[in-house]
Amino acid sequence: MKPNTFDQITVKIRKFVAEREWDQFQKPKDLALSLTLEAAEVLEHFQWKNEDEIAEHLKKSKDDLADELVDTLWYLLALSDKIGVNLETAFERKLKINQDKYPISKAKGNNKKYTDY
Amino acid sequence: MKPNTFDQITVKIRKFVAEREWDQFQKPKDLALSLTLEAAEVLEHFQWKNEDEIAEHLKKSKDDLADELVDTLWYLLALSDKIGVNLETAFERKLKINQDKYPISKAKGNNKKYTDY
Amino acid sequence: MKPNTFDQITVKIRKFVAEREWDQFQKPKDLALSLTLEAAEVLEHFQWKNEDEIAEHLKKSKDDLADELVDTLWYLLALSDKIGVNLETAFERKLKINQDKYPISKAKGNNKKYTDY
Amino acid sequence: MKPNTFDQITVKIRKFVAEREWDQFQKPKDLALSLTLEAAEVLEHFQWKNEDEIAEHLKKSKDDLADELVDTLWYLLALSDKIGVNLETAFERKLKINQDKYPISKAKGNNKKYTDY
Numbered sequence: 222m223k224p225n226t227f228d229q230i231t232v233k234i235r236k237f238v239a240e241r242e243w244d245q246f247q248k249p250k251d252l253a254l255s256l257t258l259e260a261a262e263v264l265e266h267f268q269w270k271n272e273d274e275i276a277e278h279l280k281k282s283k284d285d286l287a288d289e290l291v292d293t294l295w296y297l298l299a300l301s302d303k304i305g306v307n308l309e310t311a312f313e314r315k316l317k318i319n320q321d322k323y324p325i326s327k328a329k330g331n332n333k334k335y336t337d338y
Numbered sequence: 339m340k341p342n343t344f345d346q347i348t349v350k351i352r353k354f355v356a357e358r359e360w361d362q363f364q365k366p367k368d369l370a371l372s373l374t375l376e377a378a379e380v381l382e383h384f385q386w387k388n389e390d391e392i393a394e395h396l397k398k399s400k401d402d403l404a405d406e407l408v409d410t411l412w413y414l415l416a417l418s419d420k421i422g423v424n425l426e427t428a429f430e431r432k433l434k435i436n437q438d439k440y441p442i443s444k445a446k447g448n449n450k451k452y453t454d455y
Numbered sequence: 456m457k458p459n460t461f462d463q464i465t466v467k468i469r470k471f472v473a474e475r476e477w478d479q480f481q482k483p484k485d486l487a488l489s490l491t492l493e494a495a496e497v498l499e500h501f502q503w504k505n506e507d508e509i510a511e512h513l514k515k516s517k518d519d520l521a522d523e524l525v526d527t528l529w530y531l532l533a534l535s536d537k538i539g540v541n542l543e544t545a546f547e548r549k550l551k552i553n554q555d556k557y558p559i560s561k562a563k564g565n566n567k568k569y570t571d572y
Numbered sequence: 573m574k575p576n577t578f579d580q581i582t583v584k585i586r587k588f589v590a591e592r593e594w595d596q597f598q599k600p601k602d603l604a605l606s607l608t609l610e611a612a613e614v615l616e617h618f619q620w621k622n623e624d625e626i627a628e629h630l631k632k633s634k635d636d637l638a639d640e641l642v643d644t645l646w647y648l649l650a651l652s653d654k655i656g657v658n659l660e661t662a663f664e665r666k667l668k669i670n671q672d673k674y675p676i677s678k679a680k681g682n683n684k685k686y687t688d689y
Contacts, residue, residue, distance in 0.1 A: 225426055226341035233433060241440060242447040249392055250384040251503055256410070257608065258502060260377035261495035263417070267367040268492060269485050269683070275366055279421055287428040290418055293373070294425060295432075297414065300380070301407055304396055308411060309342055311404040315412075316350060323358060330359040332620070368620050374491065375619060378612035385609060386566070386602050449503070459660055460575035467667060475674060476681040483626055484618040490644070494611035497651070501601040509600055513655055521662040524652055527607070528659060529666075531648065534614070535641055538630055542645060543576055545638040549646075550584060557592060564593040 227309045231298045238299070252300040259292040344426045348415045355416070369417040376409040461543045465532045472533070486534040493526040578660045582649045589650070603651040610643040 225233075238244050266286045267275055279286070301308045342350075355361050383403045384392060396403065418425045459467075472478050500520045501509055513520065535542045576584075589595050617637045618626055630637070652659045 224343035224345060225429075226343055227347075228341060230344075230426075230429060237433065237436065240442050241445040243445070243449070245447075246449045246503065248389065249396075250387070250389070253381045253384045254498065254502055254605065257374070257377040257381045258495055258499055260374040260410070261492055264370045264374045264488065265492055267370045268488055269480065270367070272365065272367070279366075283421065283423065284428075286421070287418075287423045287425075288432055290414060290423055290425060291428045291432040293377070293410075293414055294429060297407060297410055301404075304400065304403070306400065306404045306407055308404075308407060309347070311401075311408045312342075312347060312411060315405055315408040316354065319354065325357050328358040328360070330362075332360070332363045363620065371488065371615065371619055375612055375616055378609055381605065382609055385605055386597065458577035458579060459663075460577055461581075462575060464578075464660075464663060471667065471670065474676050475679040477679070477683070479681075480683045482623065483630075484621070484623070487615045487618045491608070491611040491615045494608040494644070498604045498608045501604045504601070506599065506601070513600075517655065517657065518662075520655070521652075521657045521659075522666055524648060524657055524659060525662045525666040527611070527644075527648055528663060531641060531644055535638075538634065538637070540634065540638045540641055542638075542641060543581070545635075545642045546576075546581060546645060549639055549642040550588065553588065559591050562592040562594070564596075566594070566597045 227298070230294075231302050231308075234295060234299055235302060247299065247303060249300060249303050252296055252303060256293065256296040256300060259289060259296055262289045263293055265289075344415070347411075348419050348425075351412060351416055352419060364416065364420060366417060366420050369413055369420060373410065373413040373417060376406060376413055379406045380410055382406075461532070464528075465536050468529060468533055469536060481533065481537060483534060483537050486530055486537060490527065490530040490534060493523060493530055496523045497527055499523075578649070581645075582653050585646060585650055586653060598650065598654060600651060600654050603647055603654060607644065607647040607651060610640060610647055613640045614644055616640075 238247065263286065266278065266282065266289070270278060298308065301311075355364065380403065383395065383399065383406070387395060415425065418428075472481065497520065500512065500516065500523070504512060532542065534540075535545075589598065614637065617629065617633065617640070621629060649659065651657075652662075
């Protein structure tokens, strides 16, 4: 399989929706809502579990979790496409911002970002 | 800019994290939790707004929303990478499942998927 | 049935957990995580639906939705109890803050709070 | 302060909203959406933190967290009131269901509910 670019995945989703004439149902607000709900279904796999229990859970349920991750990706791309956000361009811009915000010399091994807000 | 494949974006995230030695802080459960929180920040842009108000909001805040979409993408790819899920392969598999589950002939213009569960 | 105060509901939850010796599993982080997941299950009832479809849905599924609302309440009270927050005192304090923040004379019929942030 | 029953807290929220003529903006779907977003703000306090870091965080930020818990409670009660769910009656019913589902003799010290789903 030749690797997909972001645009190519987006085109596949757009085609799937268009063939079913579902675009009329896909309001941005509902897509954003579904994005959150799918992310919550990802999170549900980690509920009540410590690290060892998660490792154990992943042994038998990785494909189920992968499905939820794909559903999250799906709505993320569908919403971005719907409102005219090029997710890849936006990623490159944000990556630069993060690189400036967390310079390697200061951020190295420092979890301040993670615990202090 | 040459378009990125999913792997290439993932590699950039992995590099960003490795350079800062942040991998030690990135437990799968915390990545899943952050994924949900970032999705919620996307959803916040749509809170209390009807369709017209959303269109108006997007005129001035699309870049802010794009940043939240990227943050969601970031944790989605970081989590997938961390637990060994190839998101692209998983996408192709799920797309086939969805195509079988919602055959065009039956699903066309039919919002049953969306309202009946 | 004599109406319950918040404390009385909390005591019932605490008793339910204690009788089963489940307190050991109820870390604050997991309770907070479950609170979000239960709220998401409430939200799922509204997914893809407009106002009319929601009214229709509630006719047959109000009890199911009520169960999700209770699950949300449960974790809200359990978490508050666990970390020593008196939710009722906190409510009275926040109500006063909101009354000052949104004086009736200015806020009346004004949805600024809801669309401008 | 005399303890509030659930109804009394709900009446206070209803009064706050009515005085500001905000009821027109409070669609059930938006209330459900806000419930999830407020729960996510609760969860944000626990992001990236282990148990010790959470205990430390609570020392200085318990009131901030209490505010988010109250916001969650607010939308929970407002939504229940809006769609005609008596949360207290629903709680008593669900408590009975949970007592039957997890009999003390079987559930005691057993975290099966928490890790196996």
